[in-house]
Amino acid sequence: MRILVVEDEHKIAGAIKRGLEQEAFAVDVAYDADDGVGMATTEDYDAVILDRMLPGLIEGVEIIKEMRRQKIHTPVLLLTAKDQVRDRVEGLNAGADDYLVKPFAFEELLARVRALLRRPQDSQGPVLRCGDLSLNTVTFEVAREGKTIALSQKEFALLEYLMRNPNQVLTKSNIITHVWDYDADILPNTVEVYMGYLRSKIDRPFSGQGLIQTVRGFGYRLGPVS
Numbered sequence: 001m002r003i004l005v006v007e008d009e010h011k012i013a014g015a016i017k018r019g020l021e022q023e024a025f026a027v028d029v030a031y032d033a034d035d036g037v038g039m040a041t042t043e044d045y046d047a048v049i050l051d052r053m054l055p056g057l058i059e060g061v062e063i064i065k066e067m068r069r070q071k072i073h074t075p076v077l078l079l080t081a082k083d084q085v086r087d088r089v090e091g092l093n094a095g096a097d098d099y100l101v102k103p104f105a106f107e108e109l110l111a112r113v114r115a116l117l118r119r120p121q122d123s124q125g126p127v128l129r130c131g132d133l134s135l136n137t138v139t140f141e142v143a144r145e146g147k148t149i150a151l152s153q154k155e156f157a158l159l160e161y162l163m164r165n166p167n168q169v170l171t172k173s174n175i176i177t178h179v180w181d182y183d184a185d186i187l188p189n190t191v192e193v194y195m196g197y198l199r200s201k202i203d204r205p206f207s208g209q210g211l212i213q214t215v216r217g218f219g220y221r222l223g224p225v226s
Contacts, residue, residue, distance in 0.1 A: 001025055001117060001161060002026040002027075002177065002181065003020055003045060003048070003113065005017060005027060005028070006035075006051060009051075014029075019109075019110065020110070023110060024157040026181040028182045031055075032054055033054040033056030034056040036063050037063045040066075041067060047075045049079065049109070050063060050077065051079045052084075052087050061091050064078070064095045065094050077099070078091040078100070079099070079102055079104075080100070130166050130223060133163075135159060135160060135163050137160060142159065142202070155197055157179050158179050162222035169215045169220070170220055175191050176190070199212050
């Protein structure tokens with residue numbers, strides 16, 4: 001899953017980026033409102049973490065307003081200054097989905113981001129399932145037929161994206177956008193290579209039907225053959 005962090009304090013932005021990357025997220029960072037609004041409205045993100053006060057021609061709340069004006073419904077977690085109730089209310093009224101008061105613990109930020117990512121699929125909860133395959137987004141446990149499967153961070157991120165979009169045909173462009181960050185060095189066959197890694201771990205060793213399907217000319221689909 002791909003996250004945009006818009007935060008002008010480089011130390012905070014760097015800490016958030018490192019922490020999220022350790023949790024298998026792809027993360028882009030913007031350090032001012034001008035870059036932030038440009039990235040939030042032109043790139044495809046799964047969530048945005050946005051500071052309320054930013055340098056630039058506009059402030060954080062205006063970024064949210066512009067996203068909503070453009071019918072971009074990406075969940076937004078607003079970071080706000082302590083005790084600024086009016087700022088928090090203004091942000092929520094502008095279209096923010098949640099807020100977090102500075103200073104904050106990274107564990108709480110992570111929990112709130114995960115909660116935002118679950119909202120469109122409340123019935124799934126933290127454990128995603130596809131047939132006899134399960135993936136726990138909190139503990140990072142992946143299992144099939146009751147057997148634990150060890151995945152790298154990028155393999156886990158790729159599988160999570162597939163499992164959040166079951167039975168949908170996902171193009172290579174879709175996959176790259178949501179699994180790799182903007183600065184990643186993506187080769188033409190990167191997606192095929194990682195799909196091969198996943199197949200070797202979640203399909204080939206098991207007796208059940210293969211779950212990763214190649215839709216020739218279009219992309220990939222996770223789900224049993226219909």
